[in-house]
Amino acid sequence: MPNAPKTPKHGVRVPEELWQAAKRKAGDRGETLTEVIIRALTRYVRDYDD
Incomplete structure (x- = not known):
């Protein structure tokens, strides 16, 4: 498939209000x-690497 994503898709539960606010902020940027x-997630893993 030529347009297949290179990474797997994951599902998470996020409050709708937070999701929409983050989506707007990302779009604005x-x-x-x-x-x-x-x-x-990259920062989280880096900062909390034991």
Whole structure:
């Protein structure tokens, strides 16, 4: 498949109000919510690496 995503899709539960606010903020900054989430998870793993 030529347009197949390179990463697996995951489902998470997030309060709707938070999801929409984050989506708006990401859009305002020219980012996708996926980019924001990946950046946040990367920092989390880096900062809490035992």
